[in-house]
Amino acid sequence: MEKIQFLLTKEGFRMDDVVYAEKEAQKYAQKFAKASYETLYELAFRERPECFDAAGMFLYQVAESFTEALVNTSGLELSREKTELVPNEETIEILLDSVPFVLGAEFVTRAWIKRQYRKLLAVFAKQIKSYPGKVSLYFAEKSQKLHVPERVFFHLVESDEEDFPFAFLATYATKGDGGRVRHVPLQYALTEYRDERSKLLELLSCLNKAAEVSDLIGGFMESGELFHPLRFTADEAYQFLNDVPALENCGILCRIPNWWKKRYSAFAMTVKMGEDKPSLLGLDAVLHMAPSLTVGGVPLTEQEIRDLLGQTEGLSFIKGKWIEVNHARLRKLLADMKQYDGDITLLDALRSEIKTAPEDEDDAPVVTNGKWLGGLLKSLRNPRKQKSVGVPDGFSGELRPYQEVGYQWLLQMNRLGFGACLADDMGLGKTVQILAFLEALRAQKPKGRVLLIVPASLLGNWQKEAARFAPALSLEILHGAHAPVLSDRLEASKAFLTITTYRMAMSIETLENVTWDCIILDEAQAIKNPASKQTRQIKKLNSRMRIAMTGTPIENDLSNLWSLFDFLNKGLLGSMEEFRNFCRGLEQNPEGYAKLKNMIAPFLLRRVKTDKKIISDLPDKLEQIDYVPLSPKQAVLYRKLLAETAEKVEESSGLQRKGIVLALLLHLKQICNHPDQYLGTEEYSPAQSGKFELLKQLAQTIAEKRERVLVFTQFRELTGHLDDYLAEVFGRRGGVIHGGVPVKERTAIVERFQSESYVPYLVLSVKAGGTGLNLTKANHVIHFDRWWNPSVENQATDRAFRIGQDKNVMVHKFVCKGSVEEKIDALISSKKELAENVIGAGGESWITEMSNDELMKLLRLEA
Incomplete structure (x- = not known):
């Protein structure tokens, strides 16, 4: 199927102006060209289009989240075209976590998401202003799956009373001074609509449905208590909370405590890894796992869990937190504890999320990083905060501030024995950062050996730049002769830096006989195809550390990303099949992009020219x-x-x-x-x-x-x-x-x-x-x-x-x-x-x- 291509921009998005062959793609291209946000808004009420690329799917997710929030906005029938809507922090975090590896991903910020909501809201306002019917009918015509809530709301909050630890209140939305929507207790409806019985009956009609699906609410309806503030016992609150999905299907929005919404993640097994520094570094480093059971961040002992199993199911107040006592989940947590008590390699710890299927996530333990591992990953993801190591005397250039950060990051990656991807934009000076790093490496190990593989067109550049910035760096250029001659030169060479081309790297078999201190690939997209002979041959080479340089975004094909990291840190993204399975789930679970970014972030340094911090370091013309x-x-x-x-x-x-x-x-x-x-x-x-x-x-x-x-x-x-x-x-x-x-x-x-x-x-x-x-x-x-x-x-x-x-x-x-x-x-x-x-x-x-x-x-x- 032909994929429609979208580009994320500073202000929003646009379609890539590709000429499409298939009718479906042509249809969408014409619609978006004519009215981009109107088209996106209408799409949010339909099934996800299969012909959208990853950027298009993300835009659909933004629009879908907007329509869900819009439909659940209180008093929508009253506010209509004057409705105000801003995404909440939870929605923003979900969307930020879901940004795929696409062109323009760097533009997606909190402000960008709010801007898209404003533009979509403008489409709704324009349409609803000229719509003659009720808002509920407007949305019913858009989609049978969307149901505009009634004007009635149920609120449940915690209380300080020992016997009645929860308070309940039913409210409704009405227009206040200035036309703004406000919420008032339900009992005031009897006064507001005392002369308009039909309106009162319309407002309260959802309560009859609620009484049918909830015995608790039905009882309060019958007694008339529902129109007044109520005190709930823990058992009553538990009964109400379990009834919430059915009540919301009746059109009543329920405002409930966050801990109930997040009860599965708030009460789970936590595994802390890497509290202490391992004896050996690298991806093979062995970390100790320490499992524990926590509720709302408060640890529980095994005995406390067993005590909970002795209680009846419901709500329990422990160490200042309300939790749900669920016997089946508690027994599973105790059983799982035994599996996570022991040691694990750093590689297995980092790649565990790739192997976790979306359907298993509710049951997966919450993994936290111990003091050493947490500090390490934080410093790698925030290289600007690393301790500075001076540029070696043999380096004759001057690094810009962001280049200094890149140099320090490369040094740290070398100390740790990790593969590193320097993925700065074209023109930001990847070569000079590498040469500064090589000079530092040479100062540490003068007789070391580094292999640099480049496209033939860049050989001259590297020779010139090395002579300019690192004149003491000894070079051996393996090019311009037949492979047997170059093999002999390699065996006789004592040069610190050996430079060859991708084509010659396939021909000079003796390159495999050397265990290099570091292998560097310039324009590393040359190994993006994991099945190509060139890629397979280069991955056979032996080295202690590996660096990939690329100014080409890795955003377009995730198989390219896998191949790159298979060279840098083999196994980090799992096997090719495991990674493919993970990528298949991204369309239905785009939040998985956050996992992927989190995994590769310590090993990838990418700065772009649009970053304000970088622009301030750059001249206008390079x-x-x-x-x-x-x-x-x-x-x-x-x-x-x-x-x-x-x-x-x-x-x-x-x-x-x-x-x-x-x-x-x-x-x-x-x-x-x-x-x-x-x-x-x-x-x-x-x-x-x-x-x-x-x-x-x-x-x-x-x-x-x-x-x-x-x-x-x-x-x-x-x-x-x-x-x-x-x-x-x-x-x-x-x-x-x-x-x-x-x-x-x-x-x-x-x-x-x-x-x-x-x-x-x-x-x-x-x-x-x-x-x-x-x-x-x-x-x-x-x-x-x-x-x-x-x-x-x-x-x-x-x-x-x-x-x-x-x-x-x-x-x-x-x-x-x-x-x-x-x-x-x-x-x-x-x-x-x-x-x-x-x-x-x-x-x-x-x-x-x-x-x-x-x-x-x-x-x-x-x-």
């Missing part, structure tokens, strides 16, 4: 040079062209030499972009270009976040190929702007990009798109090739980074490692005067003024 390796074909063409042209440069002079040099620069740039651009062929295989591979990596992450990107190139002939490639990656077409696009069409493209419809990218030529356009819907900018004129590049970037932009802008500048691109970028960065004056004035002409030796040194491809 610029990054991405060093891209050339593919073998690019390297061969590059060297061949340079060799063929070097002699022509030597033999020429003046304008002829200048023309040869500029043509050479142009062709080298084309090769760096893609071999087919230089060769004039049309295939454009992504595997033949490091830039295309990296573009895909970035675009996939941007697509997951439903964000938007501008891709600039100076080559008009490349725009169409980039457009086709990005359309494939994003699964939808963006737009292209270059000098050949008419002004009218260009305006339409910009308007579409700036609209609420999701247009994921624009490909722009620097000259046509570099000025005059307002493209603030984009918060990513990629310079696919370099103009070598900073002012021109900055003008292009400012299409997104300008007034009206409310997000941080991430700017990527692609540079082919070892090529002329890297050398000129380094030259511009080091010589500000050259960049501002010479380059700004003369474009690339300054390169033609170099001597032959200087020119060849600049253009030569470095290994």
Whole structure:
């Protein structure tokens, strides 16, 4: 079945603008596009639509909770369109616990939930204002399952009288001063409606039904006592409490003590785990379990339980708390105590909730964390409160405050021997946090060995960043040769950090022979498919600790989450089958998401750019040079062209030499972009270009976040190929702007990009798109090739980074490692005067003024 996709937003939600094939999905898409909250409101009165994705199911749950609360609002018939409704704390907690792993989940707060109630309430107010009949009829037309309560209420509260420990009062809702609804004792109805007998009979009609289902209420009706305040014995209160479900079916709302509503969870077995620190750390750490029986937080001894079994069933007041004496439950608790007296591993303790079926939850013990375990999990879930450990001397960078938190968290996870997932948003600096951690690790264990596995497109970046931030870190790069050669290099290597690619990790069998101190996966979504050969091979590798880095949300497919944690902390989420069974129950029991979040929270650190605490640490514009390796074909063409042209440069002079040099620069740039651009062929295989591979990596992450990107190139002939490639990656077409696009069409493209419809990218030529356009819907900018004129590049970037932009802008500048691109970028960065004056004035002409030796040194491809 085709799933309708929803996105949670800061203000509410919207449908993802996907083109649906099935009629059912098309129907909903049209309805939500026309009137989103009206459609959601109407859906709440029907069965859950099976075609909704997890976000849609959550929205349905919000709307369903709203309609239930609305129907049970006192005096609804009196207040009608002036009804006020705010979700209570219990409802808010349930909804917060039910937020699934979806895009925009970070926006769901208490304020967000209250906002959705207000918007749904506005729909009700509009409809009921123009509805001619009674509110009860309005809801009956919406759903036969909903019954608006009558205006009569029964209240039961605790009292201080020893013989009559409960007080009972029947009230009804009526309009007070100012038209507001108020509750008054039922006896006042006899006065208010003394001249309107029909209204009095209508008001009291539900009491006849109540008398039929409850002997207690029937007796009070017959004697007339129901119209006055009453004192209840414990037995009378117990009888009334057991009658509550039947009374509410008669339309009478019963206000009763919370402890009765929660009587099963308030009186249960509690198992305290991990009071003392275990002798060994890690997921295999052995914790002691200490079972006890509690009521309302007050512990009871086994003898006190046996004493209760000697009493008749009913209500009993023990240690300042009222409880229900239920013999069957008490006997089961005593029997269960024996099962939970002993030891358990930390792994089994953490994953127990995955194995608990929803139908078993009422009988499951309440598990609490002892002093050591509670303190540990609290510190891992709140890493900002951890004790600070200084950044090592070998680290030559400066960490932002949130990066410092990430560094401290990684150190603690390493001390504990836990696998860690660093899942910060793209642009928040996961690499620099890892390098600081590696320097600290090296200081502790200089002869240690760490394996880093990355996509091939990121090899150059890691080399550059390591040299910049951790220059003393010894590296071994296992890439660029056949597996047997790389295996020999691995065996001979003494490097602290070994870096290889996912593809080579499958081929170099000797990687399995090393027990690594730590294995780190960058772009760890590469192992999201648990059945793939790549995933299975990487999970065979041996290490003491494991780290997964991913900027791509893990929100979209829970099987991806299982695979990631199967690598990090095997067994935490149970077996694949156990986890599948758990996930199947989430649709009917979405509160289970809270369990899942609670389990993985200690092992996952995710910060997003929308978090106000993070934004305050960030500049508005984040610029990054991405060093891209050339593919073998690019390297061969590059060297061949340079060799063929070097002699022509030597033999020429003046304008002829200048023309040869500029043509050479142009062709080298084309090769760096893609071999087919230089060769004039049309295939454009992504595997033949490091830039295309990296573009895909970035675009996939941007697509997951439903964000938007501008891709600039100076080559008009490349725009169409980039457009086709990005359309494939994003699964939808963006737009292209270059000098050949008419002004009218260009305006339409910009308007579409700036609209609420999701247009994921624009490909722009620097000259046509570099000025005059307002493209603030984009918060990513990629310079696919370099103009070598900073002012021109900055003008292009400012299409997104300008007034009206409310997000941080991430700017990527692609540079082919070892090529002329890297050398000129380094030259511009080091010589500000050259960049501002010479380059700004003369474009690339300054390169033609170099001597032959200087020119060849600049253009030569470095290994």
